[in-house]
Structure formats: structure tokens, C-alpha cells
Amino acid sequence: MTLPKLTKLELQIMEALWTRGEASIREIQESFPEMKRPAYTTIQTTVYRLETKKAVRRVKKVGNFHVFEAAVSRNAAQRRLIDDLMALFGGRTQPVMAHLIESGKLTLEDVKEAEKLLRQLERKDKLK
Amino acid sequence: MTLPKLTKLELQIMEALWTRGEASIREIQESFPEMKRPAYTTIQTTVYRLETKKAVRRVKKVGNFHVFEAAVSRNAAQRRLIDDLMALFGGRTQPVMAHLIESGKLTLEDVKEAEKLLRQLERKDKLK
DNA sequence: TGACAAAACATACAACTGTAGTAGATTAAC
DNA sequence: GTTAATCTACTACAGTTGTATGTTTTGTCA
Numbered sequence: 294m295t296l297p298k299l300t301k302l303e304l305q306i307m308e309a310l311w312t313r314g315e316a317s318i319r320e321i322q323e324s325f326p327e328m329k330r331p332a333y334t335t336i337q338t339t340v341y342r343l344e345t346k347k348a349v350r351r352v353k354k355v356g357n358f359h360v361f362e363a364a365v366s367r368n369a370a371q372r373r374l375i376d377d378l379m380a381l382f383g384g385r386t387q388p389v390m391a392h393l394i395e396s397g398k399l400t401l402e403d404v405k406e407a408e409k410l411l412r413q414l415e416r417k418d419k420l421k
Numbered sequence: 422m423t424l425p426k427l428t429k430l431e432l433q434i435m436e437a438l439w440t441r442g443e444a445s446i447r448e449i450q451e452s453f454p455e456m457k458r459p460a461y462t463t464i465q466t467t468v469y470r471l472e473t474k475k476a477v478r479r480v481k482k483v484g485n486f487h488v489f490e491a492a493v494s495r496n497a498a499q500r501r502l503i504d505d506l507m508a509l510f511g512g513r514t515q516p517v518m519a520h521l522i523e524s525g526k527l528t529l530e531d532v533k534e535a536e537k538l539l540r541q542l543e544r545k546d547k548l549k
Numbered sequence: 550t551g552a553c554a555a556a557a558c559a560t561a562c563a564a565c566t567g568t569a570g571t572a573g574a575t576t577a578a579c
Numbered sequence: 580g581t582t583a584a585t586c587t588a589c590t591a592c593a594g595t596t597g598t599a600t601g602t603t604t605t606g607t608c609a
Binding site: 428429430431459460462463466467470484485486 | 595596597598599600604605606607
């Protein structure tokens with residue numbers, strides 16, 4: 294059972310659920326910056342679709358509205374995004390890194406941090 | 422004039438053009454691994470759409486077939502892909518790096534390489 | 550030069566996505 | 580209880596993408 298592919302809007306909705314834990318359609322809608330807030334029913338339809346994809350589930354009903362929560366973790370969803378991108382690059386990280394650097398998004402600190410993480414991981418691997 | 426968003430199939434077609442320089446529909450089609458080779462007309466339709474998007478142009482006609490070439494660079498297209506992904510992460514590279522590391526795609530060499538690149542860039546910046 | 554092969558071009562169509570309107574149900578508020 | 584606000588559930592529709600078919604054009608070779 295692989296986790297579904299999520300679109301941009303779907304991800305924004307998931308983001309609201311991930312940060313809040315639970316939310317109603319209205320709350321999700323209001324989490325969008327006022328200037329680019331889709332109609333209530335747009336959010337609703339998309340949440341329903343997420344439900345069909347098993348990315349979201351309803352947890353309870355309060356008053357006359359339902360409360361939803363994420364059924365897939367942020368981590369898994371993000372991993373999926375990155376894996377998909379990497380597949381487009383034939384799994385090679387080098388071009389990706391190069392682009393990140395050229396565009397100035399990757400700083401020396403980021404890289405140092407990454408290096409630390411890697412060394413930690415290495416140690417852990419040795420233990421087993 | 423921003424460069425168009427390309428889908429997976431479109432990118433695969435572009436890849437064929439980027440590596441070959443020029444190619445006919447037939448050649449593009451045959452660049453796909455036999456087991457997952459779309460029909461000739463599928464490629465054709467998609468190339469036409471790429472033409473509409475100005476990502477591809479026809480350079481000449483040889484015999485009764487057209488020869489196409491990429492009208493956007495691999496570099497620009499890849500940059501676009503990564504920018505789009507980064508936007509989903511709010512521009513923060515950290516989570517992306519973390520995922521790459523966790524999934525074992527990013528090695529210590531990769532990171533060292535990135536560091537070198539960064540230092541070079543830094544020097545260049547100082548000069549101006 | 551006429552038949553055949555290959556390519557081009559136009560058209561189609563279903564799935565998916567973003568978008569939203571409407572009708573009817575539910576709840577809250579007097 | 581009646582009404583106003585809010586939700587839900589259903590329906591719709593246009594743009595994009597992957598897929599392909601059918602028809603027309605072009606080129607080649609006997």
C-alpha cells in the first residue's frame with residue numbers, strides 16, 4: 294500500500310492538518326492567507342478527495358461539522374515528494390545539489406548541518 | 422517569459438532531445454526502453470504540446486519527417502523542477518537535505534563536493 | 550505512375566485537478 | 580418551535596495529461 298501522490302493544494306491542506314492535528318473544513322480554509330483563499334467548497338471537495346485517497350480521515354463530529362485529521366505523516370509525504378523528484382534525475386543527487394547551490398538556497402551552514410547528520414548516521418550504522 | 426512546467430513524460434522527451442541535440446518523433450520514441458515505450462502517436466501528441474509550450478521547436482524536415490530540438494535548456498528545466506519542489510517546502514532546504522540523507526541518497530562525498538562548490542562561489546562573490 | 554509505407558495531423562476520450570454552485574440537512578439562537 | 584446560519588453532499592465544468600484512433604499527406608520504389 295503505497296502512499297498516494299498529493300498535489301499542491303492537497304499538500305497545503307495536509308499542512309494545515311499536520312500543524313493543527315485536527316481541523317474542520319472551515320478551519321482548514323481559514324488557514325489559507327486571505328488573499329489566496331479558495332472557496333469553502335473547493336477545500337471541501339479536495340478534502341473529500343484526500344479522504345478517498347486515504348490521506349485524511351474524519352475523527353468526529355462536533356456541532357454540525359466534521360473534524361478531520363491526517364492519515365499519512367508529514368514525513369512520509371515529504372519523502373514521497375523528494376523521491377519523485379529524485380527519480381526524475383535518475384536518482385543522482387549531484388545535479389540537485391548543484392542547482393540548490395547555484396540558486397543560493399543552500400548555505401554553508403546547511404551543508405555543515407548535513408555533514409553532522411551524516412556522521413551521526415554513520416556511527417549508528419557501525420553499531421549494528 | 423517564464424519557462425513552462427513540464428510533466429514526467431514531457432521531461433523524458435526533453436531528455437532525449439537534450440542528449441541527442443536533434444531528433445525525429447520516431448527517434449524520440451525509440452529512445453524509450455522497449456518495455457515502457459509509448460505509442461508513436463502518444464509521443465507525437467506530447468511533442469506537439471511541447472511545441473505549443475515553446476519548449477521544443479522543429480528545425481528542419483528530412484524526407485517526410487520533421488526534426489525537433491529543445492528550445493529550453495536542461496539546466497533551466499531542472500532548475501524549475503527544483504524551485505517548484507522547494508516552494509512546497511517553503512524554501513527551506515533543511516528538510517530536503519534531511520530526507521536525502523535518511524534515504525541514503527546523499528553520501529559524505531556528495532556533501533564534501535557541495536562544500537567545495539560553495540567555497541568556490543564564496544570566493545567569486547568576494548571579488549565583485 | 551501508381552501502389553504502399555510511413556509520417557503528419559486532427560480528433561477523441563478518460564482520469565485527475567482546481568474551481569465552485571446548489572439543494573437539502575443540521576444546529577444554534579431566539 | 581421557527582428561523583437564520585452553517586455544513587454536508589452532490590453535481591458541474593474547464594484545463595491538463597496520457598493515451599490512442601482515424602484520416603490525409605508525403606515519399607519511395609517497382
